[in-house]
Amino acid sequence: MKNEPDSPLLINFAAMKYALVTGGSKGIGRAVCCTLAENGFYVLVNFNSSPEEAAITLSLVKDRGGDGELIKFDVSRQEEVEGALAEWQGRNDGKVIQVLVNNAGIRKDALLMWMKNEEWADVLQTNLNGFFFTTRFLIKDMLISKFGRIINIVSLSGIKGLPGQANYSAAKAGVIGATKALAQEVAKKNVTVNAVAPGFIHSDMTRDLDEAQLKAMIPMNRFGKPEEVAEIIGFLASEKSSYITGAVINVNGGLYT
Numbered sequence: 001m002k003n004e005p006d007s008p009l010l011i012n013f014a015a016m017k018y019a020l021v022t023g024g025s026k027g028i029g030r031a032v033c034c035t036l037a038e039n040g041f042y043v044l045v046n047f048n049s050s051p052e053e054a055a056i057t058l059s060l061v062k063d064r065g066g067d068g069e070l071i072k073f074d075v076s077r078q079e080e081v082e083g084a085l086a087e088w089q090g091r092n093d094g095k096v097i098q099v100l101v102n103n104a105g106i107r108k109d110a111l112l113m114w115m116k117n118e119e120w121a122d123v124l125q126t127n128l129n130g131f132f133f134t135t136r137f138l139i140k141d142m143l144i145s146k147f148g149r150i151i152n153i154v155s156l157s158g159i160k161g162l163p164g165q166a167n168y169s170a171a172k173a174g175v176i177g178a179t180k181a182l183a184q185e186v187a188k189k190n191v192t193v194n195a196v197a198p199g200f201i202h203s204d205m206t207r208d209l210d211e212a213q214l215k216a217m218i219p220m221n222r223f224g225k226p227e228e229v230a231e232i233i234g235f236l237a238s239e240k241s242s243y244i245t246g247a248v249i250n251v252n253g254g255l256y257t
């Protein structure tokens with residue numbers, strides 16, 4: 001079939017941009033899926049253990065006039081990541097995921113003195129190795145298509161270090177280092193790699209924290225909303241951010257600069 005200018009279907013197909021958000025089922029990832037949908041992306045909503053929550057995200061994407069699909073894999077398992085993404089590529093010949101938001105993350109806090117091997121290993125495996133498995137698989141197509149946006153959700157904890165989070169701080173600091181290194185590897189091909197470092201944001205991850213006590217340390221005197229993180233990710237995913245790479249952008253209400 002020829003790509004006739006008067007064929008809206010083909011024009012739309014050619015213009016369709018694909019974005020993958022790991023951990024899109026809840027919290028910050030859900031807000032990112034919604035923002036990307038509003039910005040015209042077809043959104044692949046990744047989830048691991050929360051299919052119902054992921055389905056809610058997808059319906060919110062559609063409510064915003066967008067489209068997308070669910071894609072299940074555990075970012076900490078290389079075979080699952082590569083299997084699910086290869087399967088998607090097999091069904092979507094010629095389509096390229098040009099935006100990757102590495103958002104999936106967990107925390108398992110403990111003082112280092114008492115930290116169990118699994119608490120250390122699980123947090124590194126999901127937050128750091130998960131970034132590696134997903135990014136390594138998708139970056140090749142971004143380089144070939146000479147456009148890509150990789151946005152890694154890190155944390156204040158990976159910049160400042162937070163007591164009780166040696167595992168999480170190490171993982172997020174590791175992703176920050178990888179962000180800066182990879183940004184230099186791929187810049188010539190129009191692929192940018194940036195990190196966004198939230199402070200305290202309302203989500204399941206922060207539900208058990210004492211907000212009344214913690215907010216006293218935050219100049220804005222409140223926790224942030226997932227949507228307030230998603231906005232900058234929407235910008236970094238767009239063509240407008242073309243000269244920003246290797247950056248770490250704080251979204252923390254002034255808590256730490």
Ligand code: NAP
Pocket residue numbers: 022023024025026027028029046047048049050051073074075076102103104105106126153154155156197198199200201202203204205206
């Ligand atoms: P959340 O509400 O707990 O959501 C975490 C998301 O990660 C869920 O969608 C979850 O999916 C997914 N996930 C966890 N393990 C996964 C795995 N192995 N494979 C695939 N998906 C997995 O947390 P959030 O606050 O939105 O956190 C999102 C990101 O922001 C994380 O990287 C977190 O470290 C970072 N962050 C959060 C804050 C904060 O204050 N909330 C601050 C700084 C940084 P399932 O439920 O489907 O498994």
